[in-house]
Amino acid sequence: MADADPQTAPQPGFTPVSQEELDFLGTDPIPASAYYDPDWYELERKAVFLRSWINIGHVCEVPTPGNFIHRQLEFASASLLIVKGKDGELRAFHNACTHRGTRLVREAAGHRANFRCPYHSWTFGQDGALLSAPDFEGFNTTKEQCALKQVRCEVVAGLIFVNFDPDADALRPQLGDFADEMDTVPVARATEFSEYTYELNANWKIVYDNFQENYHLRFIHPRSGLGGTGPDNPFGYPTRYRFFGDHRGQTIWYNPETQPRGPVQIGGFMAAATALAGKGLMDTPHGREYFGLFPTFFMLGNPLQNFSHVVYPLDAGRTRGVIRMYWVGEAENATELFARQAGLTMMRDLHAEDIDVIEDGQTGLSSGALEHIHFQTQEALCRHLYNTVIDKVRALQAEAQ
Amino acid sequence: MTVLLPHGFEALEGFVDQWALTGEAARAAARSAATDEARARFYEAAQPLMEPALAHLDAKPIGSLEGADAKLMRLMLSLANVYHSVEVLGDQEAENARMRSRLKFTDHAPY
Numbered sequence: 001m002a003d004a005d006p007q008t009a010p011q012p013g014f015t016p017v018s019q020e021e022l023d024f025l026g027t028d029p030i031p032a033s034a035y036y037d038p039d040w041y042e043l044e045r046k047a048v049f050l051r052s053w054i055n056i057g058h059v060c061e062v063p064t065p066g067n068f069i070h071r072q073l074e075f076a077s078a079s080l081l082i083v084k085g086k087d088g089e090l091r092a093f094h095n096a097c098t099h100r101g102t103r104l105v106r107e108a109a110g111h112r113a114n115f116r117c118p119y120h121s122w123t124f125g126q127d128g129a130l131l132s133a134p135d136f137e138g139f140n141t142t143k144e145q146c147a148l149k150q151v152r153c154e155v156v157a158g159l160i161f162v163n164f165d166p167d168a169d170a171l172r173p174q175l176g177d178f179a180d181e182m183d184t185v186p187v188a189r190a191t192e193f194s195e196y197t198y199e200l201n202a203n204w205k206i207v208y209d210n211f212q213e214n215y216h217l218r219f220i221h222p223r224s225g226l227g228g229t230g231p232d233n234p235f236g237y238p239t240r241y242r243f244f245g246d247h248r249g250q251t252i253w254y255n256p257e258t259q260p261r262g263p264v265q266i267g268g269f270m271a272a273a274t275a276l277a278g279k280g281l282m283d284t285p286h287g288r289e290y291f292g293l294f295p296t297f298f299m300l301g302n303p304l305q306n307f308s309h310v311v312y313p314l315d316a317g318r319t320r321g322v323i324r325m326y327w328v329g330e331a332e333n334a335t336e337l338f339a340r341q342a343g344l345t346m347m348r349d350l351h352a353e354d355i356d357v358i359e360d361g362q363t364g365l366s367s368g369a370l371e372h373i374h375f376q377t378q379e380a381l382c383r384h385l386y387n388t389v390i391d392k393v394r395a396l397q398a399e400a401q
Numbered sequence: 402m403t404v405l406l407p408h409g410f411e412a413l414e415g416f417v418d419q420w421a422l423t424g425e426a427a428r429a430a431a432r433s434a435a436t437d438e439a440r441a442r443f444y445e446a447a448q449p450l451m452e453p454a455l456a457h458l459d460a461k462p463i464g465s466l467e468g469a470d471a472k473l474m475r476l477m478l479s480l481a482n483v484y485h486s487v488e489v490l491g492d493q494e495a496e497n498a499r500m501r502s503r504l505k506f507t508d509h510a511p512y
Binding site for chain 1 (some may be wrong): 506
């Protein structure tokens with residue numbers, strides 16, 4: 001008999017995913033040094049971050065030819081320029097003039113017909129081609145050889161990913177069922193977003209792991225974690241886990257008895273649901289899914305909480321994070337704008353509550369006091385992330401030998 | 402005398418200076434900087450007027466609210482900040498404010 005569809009099946013008397021279903025991930029303790037050792041981070045940087053697809057934005061930021069966004073990616077010491085060309089193609093380039101490396105763009109975003117280096121006026125097209133360079137005859141090279149250095153770029157569900165590895169496999173085929181499911185989430189049709197960012201004193205895996213286990217919900221989010229836990233499921237564990245190669249997800253359990261806490265919260269939820277329903281976005285088929293794309297992207301499918309969260313390592317013990325709530329269309333009226341703000345407030349307050357435990361976890365591990373940390377059955381996604389990182393590092397080491 | 406807010410919402414005029422601020426970052430900062438009493442006073446005054454205020458504003462194009470209407474919109478957006486302190490966080494507000502100061506808005510809100 002086929003399993004009941006977890007998207008629509010009723011959830012009385014919650015049963016957590018069993019250890020037997022997750023045995024393939026192993027049960028051993030995890031070496032703590034992987035969460036603070038700079039030498040290990042350097043291996044991760046090369047084996048994971050310079051070879052994986054990293055989300056750096058959304059197509060709504062580059063709607064018309066000539067639109068560009070500029071991103072600094074510290075793990076690669078890279079400044080990237082993502083440009084929509086006249087042909088409608090999105091391309092990513094190193095933001096470095098091929099003459100002597102000067103940055104072409106300083107602003108975070110904008111619109112340009114072409115990109116002129118301020119230093120010696122080399123000028124590049126939206127496709128990266130060198131269009132003109134004063135007194136170019138004096139160089140012993142060709143314009144073709146001086147095009148901007150390109151970086152792989154791919155769009156999934158409206159989200160822009162880059163990869164520094166020219167030989168990397170395409171992202172979409174890696175994602176299994178996630179790819180088509182993500183296409184049904186509002187983010188795939190988003191036209192704008194609200195954003196907040198942070199820098200935390202913690203290793204990127206400590207930050208990311210916090211957001212892929214529910215074990216902490218009842219302790220850290222007792223009031224703001226609305227509907228995440230309940231008598232049938234006191235820890236708010238998911239109804240299933242899914243793994244597609246390096247990528248992983250969970251189907252979120254919601255307490256059906258959840259009641260908003262006050263009239264403004266009720267009004268905000270109702271207004272948000274009404275606005276989403278009016279755009280055909282409320283009854284999306286994958287609203288309970290958590291999509292975790294290796295290494296550092298995740299988002300919820302819930303149209304009321306359609307946020308993405310990306311972490312970017314700065315070094316072994318520091319991480320930058322970018323959280324976005326995506327919106328489809330401009331708010332059509334004051335009530336929708338109010339609802340968006342109410343949802344944004346709730347989400348930011350919820351994320352704020354995690355900050356102390358993330359940084360305190362780093363402090364404890366960085367002391368070297370622990371040889372190992374432990375993941376329980378329902379921290380399966382954390383274990384899968386660690387296992388995947390180990391696989392990547394071993395593959396790099398094997399290539400080097 | 403300068404009319405600060407649309408007719409029917411005069412009860413909120415005493416809150417304009419502190420709460421009718423432009424941009425997500427400014428409103429979030431005002432919420433965190435306020436005392437519990439100031440947040441409670443604003444919430445208790447603004448919450449009962451939430452539905453009529455939004456109904457008043459919904460009758461106008463959202464992209465071009467000006468003057469008194471824009472101020473009322475900003476007050477409602479501050480209510481959409483402050484409610485979470487009053488309705489949800491309660492005595493956890495101070496700790497939350499300390500930690501959420503680490504989460505910085507990239508501000509491009511229309512109001």
